Amino acid sequence: MISAKPLESPRSSFTLQQEGVIAVAIVALSAIVSLINPDFLSANNLLDIAVNTAYIAVAAAGMTMVIVSGNIDISVGSMLGVCATIAGELARNGVPVPIAFAAAVLAGGALGAVNGLLVAYARIPAIVVTLGMLSILRGGLILVTQGRWIESLPEAFFFSQRSTLGIPNPIWVMVLVSVLTWLFMKYHRLGRAIYAVGGNAEAARLAGINPKRIYLFVFIMNGLLVGLAAVLYASRFTAIQSNAGQGFELAVISGTVVGGVSILGGVGSVMGALLGSLLISQIGTAAIFLKVSPFWLQAVQGGLILLTVLVDVLRRRRMT
Amino acid sequence: MAVPIIELREISKAFPGVQALDRVSFEVREGEVHALLGENGAGKSTLIKILTGAHQPDSGTILLRGQPITIPDTRQGLKLGIAAIYQELSLYPDLTVAENIFMGHQPSNRFGMVDWRQMQQRARALLHELDADDLDVTRPVRGLSVGNQQRVEIAKALSHDARILIMDEPTAALTQHDVERLFEIVRRLRARGVAIIYITHRLEEVFLLADRVTVLRDGRVVGTTLEVSQTNQAELVKMMVGRTLDTLFPKDPAIPGEVVLEVRNLSYGRTTRNVSFTLRRGEIVGLAGLVGAGRSELAQVLFGITPAQSGTILVEGKEVRIRNPREAMALGIAYVPEDRKLQGLLLPMSVRENTTLAVLRQLLRYGFVDHHAESRLTQEYVDRLQIRTPSLMQQVANLSGGNQQKVVLAKWLAAKPRVLILDEPTRGIDVGAKAEIHRLMNALAHQGMAILMISSELPEVMGMSDRILVMRQGSIVAELDRQSASQEAVIAAAMGASELHLV
Numbered sequence: 012m013i014s015a016k017p018l019e020s021p022r023s024s025f026t027l028q029q030e031g032v033i034a035v036a037i038v039a040l041s042a043i044v045s046l047i048n049p050d051f052l053s054a055n056n057l058l059d060i061a062v063n064t065a066y067i068a069v070a071a072a073g074m075t076m077v078i079v080s081g082n083i084d085i086s087v088g089s090m091l092g093v094c095a096t097i098a099g100e101l102a103r104n105g106v107p108v109p110i111a112f113a114a115a116v117l118a119g120g121a122l123g124a125v126n127g128l129l130v131a132y133a134r135i136p137a138i139v140v141t142l143g144m145l146s147i148l149r150g151g152l153i154l155v156t157q158g159r160w161i162e163s164l165p166e167a168f169f170f171s172q173r174s175t176l177g178i179p180n181p182i183w184v185m186v187l188v189s190v191l192t193w194l195f196m197k198y199h200r201l202g203r204a205i206y207a208v209g210g211n212a213e214a215a216r217l218a219g220i221n222p223k224r225i226y227l228f229v230f231i232m233n234g235l236l237v238g239l240a241a242v243l244y245a246s247r248f249t250a251i252q253s254n255a256g257q258g259f260e261l262a263v264i265s266g267t268v269v270g271g272v273s274i275l276g277g278v279g280s281v282m283g284a285l286l287g288s289l290l291i292s293q294i295g296t297a298a299i300f301l302k303v304s305p306f307w308l309q310a311v312q313g314g315l316i317l318l319t320v321l322v323d324v325l326r327r328r329r330m331t
Numbered sequence: 332m333a334v335p336i337i338e339l340r341e342i343s344k345a346f347p348g349v350q351a352l353d354r355v356s357f358e359v360r361e362g363e364v365h366a367l368l369g370e371n372g373a374g375k376s377t378l379i380k381i382l383t384g385a386h387q388p389d390s391g392t393i394l395l396r397g398q399p400i401t402i403p404d405t406r407q408g409l410k411l412g413i414a415a416i417y418q419e420l421s422l423y424p425d426l427t428v429a430e431n432i433f434m435g436h437q438p439s440n441r442f443g444m445v446d447w448r449q450m451q452q453r454a455r456a457l458l459h460e461l462d463a464d465d466l467d468v469t470r471p472v473r474g475l476s477v478g479n480q481q482r483v484e485i486a487k488a489l490s491h492d493a494r495i496l497i498m499d500e501p502t503a504a505l506t507q508h509d510v511e512r513l514f515e516i517v518r519r520l521r522a523r524g525v526a527i528i529y530i531t532h533r534l535e536e537v538f539l540l541a542d543r544v545t546v547l548r549d550g551r552v553v554g555t556t557l558e559v560s561q562t563n564q565a566e567l568v569k570m571m572v573g574r575t576l577d578t579l580f581p582k583d584p585a586i587p588g589e590v591v592l593e594v595r596n597l598s599y600g601r602t603t604r605n606v607s608f609t610l611r612r613g614e615i616v617g618l619a620g621l622v623g624a625g626r627s628e629l630a631q632v633l634f635g636i637t638p639a640q641s642g643t644i645l646v647e648g649k650e651v652r653i654r655n656p657r658e659a660m661a662l663g664i665a666y667v668p669e670d671r672k673l674q675g676l677l678l679p680m681s682v683r684e685n686t687t688l689a690v691l692r693q694l695l696r697y698g699f700v701d702h703h704a705e706s707r708l709t710q711e712y713v714d715r716l717q718i719r720t721p722s723l724m725q726q727v728a729n730l731s732g733g734n735q736q737k738v739v740l741a742k743w744l745a746a747k748p749r750v751l752i753l754d755e756p757t758r759g760i761d762v763g764a765k766a767e768i769h770r771l772m773n774a775l776a777h778q779g780m781a782i783l784m785i786s787s788e789l790p791e792v793m794g795m796s797d798r799i800l801v802m803r804q805g806s807i808v809a810e811l812d813r814q815s816a817s818q819e820a821v822i823a824a825a826m827g828a829s830e831l832h833l834v
Contacts, residue, residue, distance in 0.1 A: 198699040200691050207688055210677035217636070217666065217674055218689040218742070219657040277679040 029271025029319075033286040037293060044297045051300050058179060062171070064292040065181030066091075066243040067262050071284040072192040073236030074267045076229040079196070081209040081276030082130060082137035084230065086122075087237050087263055089148035091256030094119045094241030096152060099161035099168075099251040108167040115245070116238035122148070123234020124227065131226035145260070153253055161251040171247040181243045185285075188236065193281040205229060209276030265312045266291045273323050291315075334397045336361045336526045337382070337413070337495050342391035344377055351377040353550040354391070359495065359526040364517060366537045366559070367530045369547035370571055370789065370822070375530050378547070379497050382528070383415045384408035414488035415497035418623075420480050424473035429454035431472055432487045457486040461516050478509030485516060496520065497528045502536065503623060514540060532621050534564045534826050546570040565819075568826075572789065572818040587797065588612030590648070591781045592664075592750050594633070597642035602628035604805040606642070610750060615772060615782040617796030619789070620825050625805040626785045627669055630752045633783075634666040635659040646749075660689065665748035667739055669755045669785070671732075675739035678728040682720050683709040685727050686741045712741035717767060733764025740768070744775075751775065754785045769795060789818050801825050 045052040070087055077084045094115040101111035122144070129140040171181045196202035207215040208225045216222055245251050270287025272279025291312060298308050335358035344352040352374045359365045369375050380386040381393075384402035392399050395411060402408045422431050429451045430437075438449040454468040463482045472480060481501060488496055498517075502510045517527060517540060529541060537544055538559060546553040546567060553570045592610040597603055602625045610616055618626050631637045633644070635653040644651055646662050653659045659666070668674035677685055686709045687694060694704045709723050716737040720730055727738055736756070743751065753772070757765040772795060776782055786792045792799055799816050801809040801824040809824035 198702075200695055200698060200700060203684065203688075203691060203700060206680060206684070207677055210680050211673075213674050214677055215688070217634070217656050217668060219660050220688075221655075221657075273679070277677065 030280065030283045030286055033270055033283065033290055037286065037290050040290070040293055040297060044300055048300045051297070056296065058182070060289070060292050060296050061185070062179050062181050062247075063296070064289050065171075065185040066240040067259070067266055067292065068185045068285050068288040069188045069243060070233075070237050070240040070259070070263045071266045071270070071288045072188050072281050073229075073233035074263050075270075075272050075279060075281045075284040076192070076196065076205055077137070077233045078264075078267055078272045078274060079209045079276060079279055080205045080225055080229045081212065082226060082229065083264070083274070084123075084126060084137065084141045084233055085260045085264070086126065086141040086144035086148065087233070088256040088259035088261075089145045089152070090119055090122050090234065090237045091241045091244060091259050092152050092254065093122070093148050094238045095245035095251050095255045096156060096161065096253070098242055098245050099164060102164055102168045103161060108165065108170075111168075112170070112242045115241050116235055119234040119236070119238025119241065120231050121234065123230040123232070123237070126234070127227035127230030130230065131223040149257075156253040158253050160253065162249065164249070164251075169246050169249075171243050181247070184239070184243060188239065189281055189285045192236075196281055201225075201228065206277055209278075211277070261309075261312065262291060263288070265316050269315050269319050271319070274320050275323065278323075335359055335394075336396060338394040338397075339378075339382070340392040340394065342378075342381060342388045342393070344381060344386060344388050350550050352381070352388070355547070355550070355552050357545055357552065357556070359528055361494070361526050362521050362524045363543065364521055364527045364529050364541045365556075366541035366544040367528055367547065368534075368537065368544060368567060368571060370787075373547040373571075374550040375547055376499070377550075379415055379499060379528075379530070382408070382495075382497060383413055409491045409493075412492055412494035413497070414491055414493035414495070415499065416481065416484045416488060416501060418500045418503055420477075420484055422472045422480055422483060425471055427469050427471055428458075428466060428475075428483055429468040431483055432457060432468075432490050434487070436491070453490070454486065457489050458482065460489065460519075461485060462512075462519070476509070478505055478512065481505070481509075481513065482516070493525065495526045495528070497530070499530045500532060501529075502531065502533065532826055534567060537567070538564070548572075564823075568819050568822050572822055587614040588779060591646065592633075593645040593648075595643040595645075597629075597632060597639050597644065599628065599632045599637055599640050602805050603632050603639070606802075606805075606807055608800055608807060608810070610781045610783055612749075612779045612781055613776050614797040615776050615784055615795055617792040617799040618783060618785045618802060619792045619799055619821050620802035622787060624802040624825065626802050627754055628805070629802065630666055630668075630754055630783070630785060633659070633752060634664060636666075660746060660748075663747075663749035664752065665689075665743035665746050665750070666752045667743055667754060667756060669758070671735055671739050675742075676727050676735060679726060681724045682713065682718065682727055682730070682738055683723040685738050686712055686745060689742050689746045708745060709741075712745060716741055716744075716771065731760075731764075733760040733767075736760050736764065736768065740771070748780065750781045750783065752783045752785075755787065756784060757786075757788075757791065789821060792821065793818060803827055 041052060050056060070091070074084065074087065097118050098111045098115035101114055102108050126140055126144055129135050130137045171179070173180050175183055196205065204215065204220045204225055207218070207220055208222045212222045244255065266288030267284040268274055268287070269290060270279070270283035270285065272284055294311060295308055298305060338358040340356050341354045342352055342356070343350070343354055355374070355378065357378070367375055367378070377386060381388050384405045384407055393402065394400070400411065402411065402413070423434065432454045433450050437445045438453065440446050451468050458464060458466050458468065461482050466479055466482065472483060475483070501513055505513060517529070521527060531537065541559050543556050544559055544562065544567065545556045548571060588611055590609045590611050595607045597606040606629055618629070620626050628637070632639050633653070635655045635658055638654045644653055651662055653662065672678065677688065683705055687705050691700060694701050694708065706723055712718070713720065713723065718734050718737045718741065720734060727735055730738065757768055772782060772784070784795060793816065797813050799811045799821060800807050801811070801821055803825055808827070811820060
């Protein structure tokens, strides 16, 4: 990789702080929960948290690209359900598992492309496009599956249940995706263009960047990564439910935004999104260990989003 | 003589860094059209805003029919009978004509419900007074001609029973036919005793319409209010300009080289009409004109933001097509836009990321940005332009206006352009930074860059330019060289003063 001076980070101090704050929060939460229930810090539980986070973090990397470009995608939950179903249906009908997985990823890319085209070229706000997509896919999925679960999958399908070199596969995928997208966003010309378009689309256009192509690109990338997340998700359990991925968008967007990716665009990093996703899952697990009602979890998740966005908005207001 | 209906006494108003109005006194009588003249930034808009209640004066008194008053907000201003019609009309396109006229004070019945019949009747009556019976009060405003929209605005002002009507460049967007109808309405209102403050850039209108005229310059009233019959266009131009060139502008005369950019009969919509000119290596050409004359629009055509609909562009003698900013950049054209925050800067990003944005492709190794090369390049421009920043990683949002402007300049200079288009390069920055930017422009011209500078500051245009092009209503109406150009000549061309007898 191209070497950067270690002291110079191209991202703003805010994200660095934000990443630091999240890291500290993760450690602090672990410490507190382990005081009450020491099992929390067991290797098994920590691995569990990481595995639970994996498919969220993979999608959060894509969501980071979308949000940094100044857009949002709330259809990722429905997309996850559709892609998981595609992978499962193909594998159940005898299609080789690698091809079934690839089909899920490509289907995600195709759905992302539809979102991207509507946002970039029909100029419909991303929130509206993806809200429509969310609804269409969710409804369509129930119609097609008629609410049935996909069962009796071949043994080779359960990728997420296996380990490589002693570490569960989902963790490998999560780390690999996070590192690669992080490097891409930080060092690649296109990554820089995504930040530029999200920071000021007009200035970026005047500097020779075509914002429309960037919008299309981030939605396709996001779709591909959601497809990958769907593979991780589908191959973990013995059955794929027809309502798979419900509420997934909330987890992904919370992780991304709490990790310091500015909902206003132009600011944030994939590493932040990864840490944010970890924190969100950790809070979920902590709730179980502390025997807190899971309904609190949603409230806490929502509260965290509002708090982070509030801090970000206040900070931006001072800036301009 | 009757007591003036409204009088301003010694009104002052300062904004951060600028004294917008300095002890301005001004009065209008009933049944009078009082013209208010002045260059861009002379203080006209501030004066209107104080009269309507949008701004509060720092000191001074406002008297309505001899009684001192304060106008805390525009709502109160309307209640006092003071209404303004701005250049930018403020109608709701999807509401009907009648609804627009009575927006905010709809006639209502005793249950507080809108009385539609009464509203429409009164709207019709108001339009009748304006001789605009042809306007259907039940149709939405969207799709009405600008002239008709303006009549709706005037009816709206009259619905508040306005006795003082301020019109800010009302003819700027009108066709000739609509201008005549507007004049008719203005005369009609005057006959009814309405006091009209008429702001315009078109000198001939002053003589067609106004009774008296007041000239503002740099926030002060020049001389005294004059009877229109006692003055002429040349005198008014002199009053508007009348300042000496200061030494801020150190342009050395250039030795222009070969032609770099030539455009012939360039047109885009109504804002760029048949524009032809040439730009040579090593010269700075000033593009003067009033706000709205089409200068920035011309720059945007040249840079491919709004590509030309017809006409020819030649770069170094070769005919080229510029369909988007990228093609313009590839031809060595750079454009530093007018509004650095909206169009120039990536505010949340660093000095380094901003500086290298336009040349990132040159800093790639295997598709990835070489941060060493990036920092080197940025440091070079930070040194050269004396950008004061604690580090290359500083967010540009935290820099001062002058340093932000230098970052935008750095971004485009890094692209090593042959043609540099600067749109208001020193607007809103402090005097020191301004002088540095002027020195830099000089140095760039010396190195052979061709610079097209748009500026609304006449002294800057006069001081920095080797040649001056003057635009009016989308066309270039005059070309003046450094020796023969005078501020009077530039203003006269910009305003289209018909007959000037300049000393």
